[in-house]
Amino acid sequence: MAHALIRRTLHAAAAAVVAATGLVAAGATTATPARAAVTCGVLFDDFSYASASDPALAQRGWHIRTSAGGPGVPGATWSAGNVSFPTVDGQTVARLQATTNGTGAGTTHAEMSLPDRRFFEGTYFARIKFADTPVSGNDGDLVNQTFYTISPLRYAMDPIYSELDFSEYLPNGGWGATGPTNFQTTWYTYQPDPWVQDRQYSSQSRSIAGWRDVMATVSGGEVRYYIDGQLVGTHGGKFYPRQNMSIDFNQWFIDLTGHSGGTSVWHENVDYVFHAKKQVLTPAQATARVNAFRAAGTRHTDNVTADNSCTPAETPPPAGGTTRIASNWNNKCIDVPNWNFADRQRVHVWDCTDGTNQKWQFVDGTVRTENNKCLDVADAATHDGAAVQIYTCNGTAAQQFVLSAAGDLVNPQAGKCVDIAEWNPDNGAVLHLWTCVGGANQKWRRA
Template sequence: MPSETRRPRTSRRLLLGGLVSALLATTIGVSAAGPAGAAQSLRLQYKTSATGATADQVEPWFDLVNDGPSAVPLSEVKIRYYFKADSPSQQYRFACSWAVISCSTVTGTFGAISPGTASADRYLEVGFTSGNLAAAARTGDLQLRFHRTDWQTTTQSDDHSFGPARTTYGDWTKVTVYRNGALVWGTAPAGGGPSPSPTPTVTPPPGGNAGVVFDDFAYTNSDDPNITAHKWTVRTNSGGPGVPGASWPKGNVSFPSIGTGNQALQLKAVSDGTGAGTQQAEFLHQRKFLEGTYAARVNFSDAPVSGPDGDNIVETFFTITPLAADLDPNYSEQDFEYLPNGGWGEPGNIMYATSWETYRNEPWLAVNVHNEVRASYAGWHNLVLQVSGGQIKYYIDGALFAQHGDIYYPETVQSVNFNLWFISGGLVGSSTQRSYVQQVDWFYHAKNEVVAPNEVVNRVNGYRSAATRWVDTVPAP
């Protein structure tokens, strides 16, 4: 891709499941209050997995206990962790790494305390969307964390709720619990009166269909002028991803007949085991895509069409926003990636669906979430990606494969890409040239519309019945 640099995954991948993010709410006061009395039923236990005075992420882990005689609806409960911001303008993002009750039910927002104290001018408020905490029961682990939006180190030694010695769960009154707005556990920092819960700002996606793109890939060859007219690019520039020194020849993109009366986009990658002898391929559309439905019918291969097998090859369909700088918060990427021979520590064929918030090259830090299935995906498959309402859904052949959201939801316009490349360090020890191919029968996008996988196929069949090979009514940004 002309302006983007991809990178391999490593075992240091930061995988944060079920994340929820929110911008800093308006300034809100919090009252000083003593620990809840014996009549109160809720009790909060705390420990931390990040005990240093400074940390990449603050990691408060909670276990909420119901000592009362009846169940408590968790939707009535808020937990507040108080801290001192590193600067007045600094913003933070919340993450639920794992929870016994499921991260999908856990929310996180940030509020401010005015006037602040020496140990607190902000708080993280943790809430729940559903569930009941039975009498004499506990939630079990709520493994939470939050970090600065610029991913710089945060100081936590001066935070009101931080307990560096708390490496095992124990009662902790420096974190408060509210039920229906009333303090029932813990001591809040001194300040104003009790505050309402902060409400995160949610911007709904624009509704309705705002254009479509359909391409049947009826091109003569990689020099066909209609490719450029239709805003596609055949990549020829050097650089990542893949084997250092590899080239991206224009001729590695072609449009053969696939025996069904249709043509397909075909990507070819070849290697003789050296960087200079390695060629990769990529075909990409302009940046103008964000919310809506993306779909493609893709033919994955488990073996080369010639030469020895075993290279770590990556066969892809993805969307991406360029990385402007390390940990760029506007970066995004949603990937279907099939590795027929494994790679990134995997020994055999594996399909990934990965959503990216951002990353840093040196030292490597990946902020993404993924799902995977270890199985062969050789052959034709319908891939559908839905991006709408804060959720990213990946479908393969009509079945939901993965669902992500929160900080991984894209924020800026993206390009659509298909590429075929070798993982650096993943070539087999042979000088015999081998050649791999990936084919794409069609591509479809509906802007600002969630289209079910079966309806995508119906629409594509409608275009083909009408002999329509190309449509683009999505405006450029």
């Protein structure tokens, strides 16, 4: 990359300053209870929104940029109207549109982000339809189609600045490239004026137009970048991120030197985004996780915490793999009474058997029966004594559980542990949530 990269972070310093807030385990008012494990969480969104003004978009944390400034063409507009949610190839997508007539005033860009900085280590995955040509108008524009994470630059050469560019696709070249080129860049820091950059990058000098699986894993001082399951770059050392970041997609013009008249309209389409915090997945595993969400009818879930001391959810067993969940106290197993898999059936403990009513699967932060019902907190309650039951899987926080290394089976929304009620040692003792105190009636294992 002969030419210095034009950075987007002048905008990021303003737009990504939402205070990071993590899930914190609820504490009891009595003396020194044990702190519940905080699950790291998972994000999945397949962008099933009616429009950019759909209230669910903001409720789920998405921000559509309208503020002026870089990167890209001076005087261009970042337009909310350039983000839409049409159906493309049978799926609802997030569409980012960029347009230009060759002037700054006649140029529009698009950006959407999750600006609350919760995202650090783990697996990032998105399916993106890149374009080599505009949907209308003349070709030749130096346009950039992106997926990345970023933190604010506090000042020039900020030593904890962090940015991971999973994909910056330039269909007509730019930054010294003369043809279609895709870049992955891991940033240490930069200075905007005069321009000084300190980064590591990889590139592929070929077209990636069409649907592509864009993925990265961030763990153990190493960032590994993938396109369609193929490793295309491994970065690390001082460039490894040093703080939490936002998740962003945008499309913008580097400059207007390639424009040849009229108005040109470019589209970047994003089918879904997935992130598993502090979990390193293979491309096949990430694809399987997304497919499992869609098979269950889950359109959105997000319980990712900003707390980097969190406990990652266990990687689920292979498809079809099941386990019993046994109490460390009395060696009885979590059981669906009499094989009654109706919604709102409360679960209890019973002598362990090989029955299917005691077989569970850990899938994407949920605990599922073999017939795809999920362990669930009744009415999404968070108080001590809230009933634990089964219910049709729906992707809500009431169905998220993590079995920690300490043996706590925790619902992160409540920050409370699955507990054998009243220390009842008998078959049929019901389960509920209770403040985590480290008691033996709150300790579980796979069996």
